[in-house]
Amino acid sequence: MTTELKSPQQQIFDAVFAASLSLGYDTYDYLPAESADLPFVFVGEQINTDRRTKRFLYGEVNQTVHVYAMQRNGEQPQGTNRVDFTGMMDQLKIEMRKIKRTDNFKISHGNINDQIMIDTSTSTTLLHGVIEVPFSFQ
DSSP states (O other), X not given: OOOOOOOHHHXXXXXXXXXXXXXXXXXXXXXXXXXXXXXXXXEEEEEEEEEEOSSOEEEEEEEEEEEEEEBOOSSOOSSBOHHHHHHHHHHHXXXXXXXXXXXXXXXEEOOOEEEEEEEOSSSSOEEEEEEEEEEEEO
């Protein structure tokens, strides 16, 4: 039985997923049902560019990470306040900046972008954070 080498894109996805789990966050590779416990992290979309030379494979992976939490407001004392939510996003960014290697590739990253939105697509108002991390591998 032979074991195939994971693609660099999958190795980066796995490293980001593991970074979220290491912080103790409920982490998914899909958007879970509305009944899922909040807060949670969804390691989502990737945009990939790779180049192969005769000897090497290198390229870029833009990884998107979503963070969802119930918004705390005056009417609902339960939920996550904005300070805790931004702290959660900051911890994720710190952990993703620590990713320097995967099993087979050296990793670097560019500037991390993030945004926070109010999500009213469910019966509960949510905070929805989006973190975009550009990784390079070689």
